[in-house]
Amino acid sequence: MEAAALNALHNERYVLGEDVYKFEEEFAAYMGTKFAVSTSSGTNALHIALLALGLSHTDEVITSPFSFVASANAVLHAGATPVFADIESKGFNISPDKVKQRINKHTKALLPIHLFGHPCNMREITVIAEENGLKVVEDACQAHGAEYYGQKAGAMGDVGCFSFYPSKNMTVCGDGGMIVTNYEDTAKLAAKLRDCGRKSQYEHDVVGYTSRLNTVSAAIGRVQLKRLDEWNKKRVENASVYEQFLSGINDIGVPPKGDSNLKPVYHLYVVRARKRNELREWLLNSGVQCGVHYPIPIPLQPIYKQMFEYKGGEFPLSERASAECLSLPVYPTLAREDIQQVCERIQEFYLKY
Ligand SMILES: Cc1ncc(COP(=O)(O)O)c(C=O)c1O
Numbered sequence: 040m041e042a043a044a045l046n047a048l049h050n051e052r053y054v055l056g057e058d059v060y061k062f063e064e065e066f067a068a069y070m071g072t073k074f075a076v077s078t079s080s081g082t083n084a085l086h087i088a089l090l091a092l093g094l095s096h097t098d099e100v101i102t103s104p105f106s107f108v109a110s111a112n113a114v115l116h117a118g119a120t121p122v123f124a125d126i127e128s129k130g131f132n133i134s135p136d137k138v139k140q141r142i143n144k145h146t147k148a149l150l151p152i153h154l155f156g157h158p159c160n161m162r163e164i165t166v167i168a169e170e171n172g173l174k175v176v177e178d179a180c181q182a183h184g185a186e187y188y189g190q191k192a193g194a195m196g197d198v199g200c201f202s203f204y205p206s207k208n209m210t211v212c213g214d215g216g217m218i219v220t221n222y223e224d225t226a227k228l229a230a231k232l233r234d235c236g237r238k239s240q241y242e243h244d245v246v247g248y249t250s251r252l253n254t255v256s257a258a259i260g261r262v263q264l265k266r267l268d269e270w271n272k273k274r275v276e277n278a279s280v281y282e283q284f285l286s287g288i289n290d291i292g293v294p295p296k297g298d299s300n301l302k303p304v305y306h307l308y309v310v311r312a313r314k315r316n317e318l319r320e321w322l323l324n325s326g327v328q329c330g331v332h333y334p335i336p337i338p339l340q341p342i343y344k345q346m347f348e349y350k351g352g353e354f355p356l357s358e359r360a361s362a363e364c365l366s367l368p369v370y371p372t373l374a375r376e377d378i379q380q381v382c383e384r385i386q387e388f389y390l391k392y
Contacts, residue, residue, distance in 0.1 A: 040212065040259045047258035055234070056254030062261045063217070066201075069184075069264060070194045072219040074226035077252035077260075078233050081180040081202025084216035085113030087250060088198040089148065091218075091229040092174045094119045098147035100176075103133040104336040105357040106152045110178050111337045114150065122146070123338050125354040130295040131155060131309065131364070134356075135163035142167075148174040153182035153192045155332070156208065156274075156306035157295060161187050161195045168196075176200065180216075181306035183208045184271045188300045193219055198229075203256070208271060208306055209263040211256035273371035274305040280375055281308055281367065284382035290314070290389055292363070307332055308369035315365050318388050325384045330366045 047058050059077055067075035078084040089100070096118040102110055104123040111121040124137035131154045138149060149168055151159040161177075168175045175196030179185070183201060185192040193199025201207075203215035218229050228245070231237060236247025252260075275297070285291050292311035297303045309332060312318050322329045336357040338349040351358065367381055 040262045043258040043262050044212075044255045047255045051254045051258075053254055054251055056257070058254050058258040058261060059252055062252075062257040062264070065261060065264055066217055067219060069267075070191045070199070070219045072194050072199070073221045074219065074223065076218045076220075076226055076229040076233065077257060078216040078218060079250045079252055080214045081178075081200060081204065081216040082109040082113055082116075083233070083248070083250040084180075084200035084202070084218045085110065085150075085176065085178060086116040087229050087232045087248065088176050088200050088218045088220075088225075089113060089117035089119065089150075090232055091225045092148060092176065092197060094147055097145060099143070099145040100148045100150050101133075101138050101141050101146060102150040102178075103152050103154070103357070104338050104354040105131055105333065105360050106154055106178070106337060107180075107333060108337055108340055109180075110150065110152050111343070119147065120145075121150075121337075123354060123357075125356045126360060127160070128356060130157060131360055132157060132159040133164075135160050135167060138164065138167055142171055142173075146171065146173060148176055149196075150176045150178055151196075152178040152180075153185055155294065155309050156182045156185050156304035157297075158182065158185050158187040158192045158301055158303065165195065174198075180204075181207065182304060183306075184267050185304040186302040194221075197222065198225060203260055203263075208274070208304055209260070209267045211252065211260040211263070213256050215252045215256050215260060217252075270371040271304040273373075274308075274369055275303070277369045277371075277373050277378060278303075278305045278308055280378045281310075281369070281382065284379060285310065285385070288382075288386060288389060291385065305369050307366045309364050309366050311360070311363040312365050313363060314392060315363050317392060318385065319365055321388045322381070322384055327381050327384055328368055331361075331364060332366050333364075334361055336361050 179193030180202035
C-alpha cells in the first residue's frame with residue numbers, strides 16, 4: 040500500500056489520476072458488472088446513485104430502519120423521502136413482505152441493505168421491484184465480496200453502492216466509495232455528478248458535486264482489492280469458529296449462516312443477547328473489544344423523530360435488534376484461540392448471571 044500510494048503521489052494527478060480509473064475497472068471486473076464509478080464515500084455513492092436514477096422530491100424510497108444512518112440520509116440528500124419497512128424476524132435484513140406493504144404511488148425505488156455482510160433476500164426484492172416498476176439500489180457498503188446465487192452483492196440491482204471506510208472488509212485508508220451498474224447511461228451520469236456536473240472542463244450541464252475519490256486512495260484500494268477474497272475467507276472461518284463455541288449457550292442467538300447459494304462475508308459478527316448491555320460491559324472489562332451496531336434504529340434517531348414524528352413502536356423487530364445486538368471481534372487476523380477466549384468469557388458471564 041505504501042509503495043502504491045507513493046507511486047501515485049509522485050507520478051499521477053491527485054484528482055482523477057490513472058489509479059482512479061484502474062481501480063474502477065478492476066472493481067467492476069471483480070463485481071462482474073459493466074461499470075464502476077468511484078466516489079469520495081459510501082454515502083456519496085448512494086446519494087449520487089439515487090440522483091443518477093432520476094429521483095425527484097416527490098419520490099419515496101423504501102429502506103430498512105436497522106442500518107447505519109447514512110443509508111436513509113442518502114435518500115434525503117437526493118431530495119426524496121425514506122420510507123421504512125421493518126426487518127425479518129430471523130437475521131437483520133429488510134423483510135420483503137413488509138416492503139410490499141409500504142409501496143404506494145410515490146414509491147420510486149427500493150434500497151435494501153446487505154447488513155453486516157449478509158445478503159438480503161434479493162430474489163423476492165427483485166420480483167417486487169419488477170412487479171411495481173421500481174428501481175433497486177443495493178447498499179452493499181458492508182458486503183464487499185458477499186454472494187447470492189452466484190452473483191455478487193451489489194451487482195443484482197440497478198446500482199450497487201460500496202464504502203471503503205477503514206472499518207470495512209476492504210478500505211482505501213480513508214473515506215471512499217464506489218457505484219457499480221450494468222447501465223451505461225447511469226454510469227455516465229454518476230461519473231458526471233461526482234465530478235461537478237462537468238460536460239467539459241468548464242461546461243456543466245447538471246448540478247454536480249465534488250465527490251471524487253482521490254488518486255492516492257484509489258492506488259491503495261487496488262492493493263486491498265487483491266486481498267479481499269483471502270480476508271473474507273478468514274472472516275467466514277472465524278464466524279464458523281464462533282458458531283461452534285456459541286451454539287451451546289442458550290442465551291446467545293448466533294447470526295444466520297450461509298450455504299452454497301448464500302455467502303455472507305461477516306463485515307460484523309453480530310449475536311443477539313437478552314442481557315446485552317451487561318454482557319457488553321463484562322466483555323469490555325475482560326479486555327474484549329465489542330460494539331453495538333446499531334443502538335438506535337434510524338427512525339428513532341433524534342433528527343428522524345423530529346422530521347417524521349416517529350414515536351417508537353413502529354418497527355418492533357428493528358427496535359428489538361437494537362436492544363439485543365452485540366458485535367464480537369471477527370477481523371481476519373484474529374486467531375482461533377482468541378475466539379475461544381471470547382467465548383469462554385461469554386460462558387463465564389452466563390454462569391455468573
Ligand atoms: C450500511 C452502510 N451504508 C452506508 C454507509 C456510508 O458509507 P460512508 O461511511 O463511506 O459514507 C455505511 C458506512 O459507514 C454503511 O455501513
